[in-house]
Amino acid sequence: MRTVDLIHRKRDGEELAPEEIQYLIDGYTRGEIPDYQLSAFLMATYFSGMSDREVSVMTESMVNSGSIVDLSSIPGTKVDKHSTGGVGDKTSLIAAPIAASAGVVVPMISGRALGHTGGTLDKLESIPGFRTDLTIDQFRGLLAEHQLAFIGQTPEITPADGKLYALRDATATVESIALIATSIMSKKVAESLDALVLDVKVGSGAFMKKQVDARRLAQMMVGIGRRLDKRVQALITDMNQPLGYAVGNALEVMEVSQTLQNAGPADLTRLSLELAARMIFLGKIAKTMEEAREVAQSKLLDGSGYRKFKDIIAAQGGNPQVLDRFDLLPNATGAQEITTSRGGYVSGIDAQLIGQASSMIGAGRNTKDDSIDPAVGVILEVKVGQKIEAGSILCRIYYTGEEHLAEAADLVEDAFKISQHPVEERELILEVVS
């Protein structure tokens, strides 16, 4: 088998055989296939795409490049939830405790903020004392006791993914749907899950700008799941405006606390409950989605989810009191109001611009090595569809330093679109792929 022939055939739109995909991934991970050949293969894949069989084999090869997190000693059905990344998306911190409190085992391996999107690990680490650098043994111990634990990616899990991602990042091949699907699914399959709920974001603040692309990505990941014997369901959800009101790490933890006490934003509550319900359904706690939705709702209303989150904060070294006393969380030192000069209806809030502004003042990172300021971010005062008067406050920027503040304020101002006519509300959950 010659690597150049495989590149050639992928370039010409052919489907590669399972052993050929395996040869490429194994050879690359072992350092036998050079970067320059694999990057040409990745670019050919960007243009030619991959079949469902190809992405499944590629996912499996990536999983086999490292070790698998063995959770067989823990009783119960293991279900994780993964989002393709959005702005203000803190649903993991709400849906996971609700599902775990209903009896689902939720081994949550999460990522960090990059670019304009946030990361679950960074949000959790804004809680003083919270540790996500657990050993696999500690992770298993927490899951056995609490049905829930949060951990970061470890280098032993799918090293091929880390190597491939770095190469994609340097060669403009990140945006390939096939490569995104294999990257996400390899990490999830390596957790030895039984089932997975995916939240595929679409819109200005998401990787996928078009619904047709989001659908293809969702279908591909569900298909990989089917071939690798994992039950997978995917929601396609709107990311044309931030989810909830809060964007920024500690600010989002505050909103999580409110939402787990049933006092959160309507959109965030609705999506978190739907995700939790699907985890509960796939976790075999409920027989129908209807029943699962009722279970999720009751676990929110009776405070079980809230208490579960407090338990796991304490178990991972954090101070659970932060959920009641927000002054115990990192707090910004200044706030700048962004107002509107004219009245009307809010017709759009560009999530990407809000995410960029928030990242710019320290809530996110541009490169993996940047550090995060947990206190800063943006809190919206309005959402799309709302009627506003001239002079109304659109949002507040919370900051700890004034560097980049003016620039961030400009971005935020540009994010809001005001119309003279009432606007139709957007659907939040656009499609279900299963």
Add this chain to the structure above:
Amino acid sequence: MRTVDLIHRKRDGEELAPEEIQYLIDGYTRGEIPDYQLSAFLMATYFSGMSDREVSVMTESMVNSGSIVDLSSIPGTKVDKHSTGGVGDKTSLIAAPIAASAGVVVPMISGRALGHTGGTLDKLESIPGFRTDLTIDQFRGLLAEHQLAFIGQTPEITPADGKLYALRDATATVESIALIATSIMSKKVAESLDALVLDVKVGSGAFMKKQVDARRLAQMMVGIGRRLDKRVQALITDMNQPLGYAVGNALEVMEVSQTLQNAGPADLTRLSLELAARMIFLGKIAKTMEEAREVAQSKLLDGSGYRKFKDIIAAQGGNPQVLDRFDLLPNATGAQEITTSRGGYVSGIDAQLIGQASSMIGAGRNTKDDSIDPAVGVILEVKVGQKIEAGSILCRIYYTGEEHLAEAADLVEDAFKISQHPVEERELILEVVS
């Protein structure tokens, strides 16, 4: 400027600015841009193509990566001829001496056989003593004295091309029309020519299988010439059957000798004269193409071209007597006849298969480091359109060893298509692009 952004934009089909193309080629040649980024750029270029401005700037950047052969001390108009590579294509050895004998200065920098196509240098080196590894000073000396000299590519000329070609070869990006055009034109521009005649081959035995691709390549190279102030004309010619009868290095030199004595195959003679006439026209020896054709014809008929070739063979260390006494050339030790079992009309002779068979028994090379057997090859006994009887000889394979002989014979047999109906003759010169 970030390399990844340039890859991204080329991937998305954008035209890059001149300084961006320059940055990529300069950076890559100097080793500042890694192979893995350039290979992704090349694959993106394969899919997205390049504008005429982009290929011109890329050609210039490649020329500037090395030194230019300064021919300003030699009086006269310098015109080279280049073929994109075919099977049995020995026109350079006929057209160049004819044009030089008419007063055109022909600095011919040629290539070697690769894959199923032959190389001018290998053909010349089948002449005992003939040396092509001249210094640039020797090259200039020969040009001043004989108006003609043959030399190989030197490492000082467009090192970027050598580096890029090796990368393309390993990453399935050789077939990009834009990259083929820049590779050819950079080497020609570095010769400081005044004009160039291109022979773009199309058909089964050529790189370009479709006339539309050949036309695009021809137009692109003519366009590069225009932007870089070189007059360039291109013929698009048929390569669905080998040119002439002989395929193989010494065998082709014999056919060159016959053709220069006006006793060669009709197709080879016709194309060589047309190429020579265009060189004479662009070389300003004749005012019109009609006049140029007359000059070329007369230089063939009065033996001037033949004598010029003998002169340059002697000047480059070879024995000019080989043109009269073929036993002085390397000769095969065995010959195998390929006959047809049924009569009819020859409707096709697949040039690629003939080239592969010839290469397989030693006339060509699969990798740059393979050595060549100058004696071996194939001599056709028939051409497309000819009526044949059952039992007729189609061709003879000339060999020096029997390894691969049976395999080569199978390929050659497959190459001939016999029809029961008379077939229309194909046009040899399909188009002129200027």
